[in-house]
Amino acid sequence: MVGKASDGVPRDETVARTLDDLAALTGVSRATVSRVINGGTAAEATRRRVQEVLARTSYRPNAAARKLASGRSGVVGVVVHVDPHLLFPDPYFSQLLQGITDHLAEQGTGMMLWLGNRTKEATLDHVLGMSFLDGVIISAHTLEDPVVDGLLGSTLPTVLIGHRRADRSASYVDIDNEQAADAITTHLITIGRTRVGHVTGSRGTVAGEDRVTGYQRAMRRAGLRFDRLIVDGDFTRESGVSAAAELLELGVDAIFCANDASAAGALETIRASGLRVPEDVAIAGFDDVEFAAHLDPPLTTVRQALRQHGMEAARALLQLLGDPGRAPRRVLMPTELVIRQSSVGGVPHE
C-alpha cells in the first residue's frame, strides 16, 4: 500500500538477502518468516504480510544454509555414465532423462547431472563429495559398475534404473528383460518358425544377458535347438548387419535382435541377400524406439515406456526422501509385445 511507505523501508525495490532482513522488514521474527516460506503454521494476517514483503524483495533462500540446518536441499543427482557423444543420439537415454527431468521439475526438485566424461571412479568421487545432494538416480546397466556399487554402499539414498542380481535389495526401476525376451521369442515360434536365431546385446550388460536367457528359455520350452544360433552383437546397427549375415549362413527362419538398432541392421542384411521379410526370415527387435514403426517392413518389437521409467525412478527417489525409513521401492515396469509386419506377413500396417 502506498500509505505504508513511511514505515522506514528504504526503497520500494527492497533487497533482502537473509531471513533476518525479511524479519526486520515485516516486524515478525525470523522463525515466523521461515514458517511462512516453508508452509508451516502461521496466522493468516501474518502470512499475508510476510508474503507481501516477499513479493517485492526478490529474496532467495540460501540453499547451503538450508541443507545444513535441515539436511534437505531439494537437489538430487542423476548419473548416466555414458559418453555424451553416444548418450543423446540414443533415444533410449534421452527418453529416460526426459522422464526424470520432467518429474523432478514438476515437483520443484533441482537436479545435478553427471555424464560419462570422466572415469567411473572420478564420477563416484564427485557425486559423494557433492554433499548437498539429497539423493541420486543412476542408470545401472552394466554388470560391473563401481559407481553403482559405491553409491549403494554409501548413505546417500539411491534409486537405480535397471539392476543387477546383486542389487536386489536396492530401490530400482527396471523391466523383466528375461520374460519379455521369452515372450517375443515365443511369438516367433508361434508363427511357425523353428530356427530362430538371436543377435545379443553387449555382453556384460544386464539387458544383454537377460535377453539371451529369456530367448533360451523360450527355445528350450518349445523343444527347439539354439546352441549355435546365438551370435554376439553390441546393440549397434553395425553389429546387427554382420551378425545377421552369420545367422543367414546357418539357415535361420527368424531372428530376434536384442534391440531395435541391431534389428534394423539385420533387416538390411536380409534384404540385401534377396530374402523376404517376413516370408523367408521373420525379425524382431526390442525397445520400440521411434524408427521401429517406420522400417520397411515395420518392426515387431517389445515396447518399454522409457519416459515412464524415468518418471517412475524420480518418483521412487522422492518417496524415499520423504520417508527415509520406508522399505526400498522396487518397480518392474510392464513391457508390451508390439507385433508388426516384420513377423506377420500380410497383416496390414498396424
Next chain:
Amino acid sequence: MVGKASDGVPRDETVARTLDDLAALTGVSRATVSRVINGGTAAEATRRRVQEVLARTSYRPNAAARKLASGRSGVVGVVVHVDPHLLFPDPYFSQLLQGITDHLAEQGTGMMLWLGNRTKEATLDHVLGMSFLDGVIISAHTLEDPVVDGLLGSTLPTVLIGHRRADRSASYVDIDNEQAADAITTHLITIGRTRVGHVTGSRGTVAGEDRVTGYQRAMRRAGLRFDRLIVDGDFTRESGVSAAAELLELGVDAIFCANDASAAGALETIRASGLRVPEDVAIAGFDDVEFAAHLDPPLTTVRQALRQHGMEAARALLQLLGDPGRAPRRVLMPTELVIRQSSVGGVPHE
C-alpha cells in the same frame, strides 16, 4: 602402525563424519584439522598425524557447511540452453562441453549442468536458486536470452561463451565472427570469384548476424554487389541444400555458408545440378568440424578450436572466482582460415 592400535580408536576402519570427529581422533583442534585439509600452515608432524587419520577414515567435508562458512563450494554451473536432442549430436556443443569439463575436472572443481529441457525462465530460476554455486558459464548465442540477462544482472560471477553487443562489459570467450567471415569471403574473392553468395546461419543468433556483416564488409570492400545474394539458412544441412538451389538460380560462382553443416548441404545441391566444385562454384563453410576435411572435395572453412573455447571459459571463471575484484576477462580466441579443395581446385589435399 599396528603398535598404535591401543590409542582408544574403536575399529581400524574408523568413520569420521565431521571435523570434530577427526579432531577427537587426532587429538588436535578442529581448526588445525581444517588447516591441514585446506593447505593452511601446520607443523609437519601435526600434518602427518592428521593425514594418517584422514587416510583410514574416508572423511568427506560437508560442502554445504563449507559454502556457508567460506562462501566457496568448488562447484560451478554450466548452462547450455539447447534442446538435448540437438545438443550432443552437434559437434559444436559437445566439443565446447568437453573443454569445460576437462579444465574444471583438472582443477578439482565440480560442475552442475543445465540443458535446455525447461523454459529459459525456469532455468534461470533454478540456477539462481542454487545458491551453492560459485559461478556460472553460459553459452550466449542468441540475441535475446533471459537466462544470460538474468545471470549478468545477478551477483553470481558469470562467464559467457559468445556474447552480444550488450554484453561487452561482461566476461566472455568468443571469436571475431565478423572478421573471420570477412576473411573467408575475401579469400573467395581473391581466387577470382565475383558473384559470391552467402547462406546465413539462424537469424537471431549472434554468429549468424555477425557472419552476414563480415561477408557484406568483404564484398563491399571489393566493390562487388551482394544485395540479392544472401539467402537465409539456419545452420542445418537441409537449409544449405535449399538455399544453394536458390543461389544457383541467381548464378553464383562461389558460396560462403555460415557453418560446415549447411556447406555440406550446399555441396550436395551443387553437385546434383551437375556443376563442378570448385571449378564452377567454389564453396566455404565455418567451424571446421570433423567431417569438413572428409567431404568431397574437402571443405574450405574457418577453424575455431572449440575445445579450447570451453577450457578458456572455465579458466576465466576460475580466475574470476580467485580474485573477485579483478576486471572482467574478455577473450577473443583466434580463428584460422583453412583452405581446402572446395575453393582451390587442383591443389592436392592439404
Next chain:
DNA sequence: TATAGGATTGGGAGCGCTTCCATTTCGTGC
C-alpha cells in the same frame, strides 16, 4: 640464560537457516 619474534595452535564467533521449546496471544465455554 633470558627474551624477542615467528611459527603453531586452540577458542570462539558466525555463515543463514530450521526447529524445538517456552512464552504469549487469542478464542471459547462457563
Next chain:
DNA sequence: GCACGAAATGGAAGCGCTCCCAATCCTATA
C-alpha cells in the same frame, strides 16, 4: 468476565565448517 486450551510466535540452539584472534610454543639471538 474469567479460566482454559489451542494457536501463534519468538528465543535460542545447532547444522559443519572457516577464519580471526589471542594464547602458547619454539628457536635463535643477545
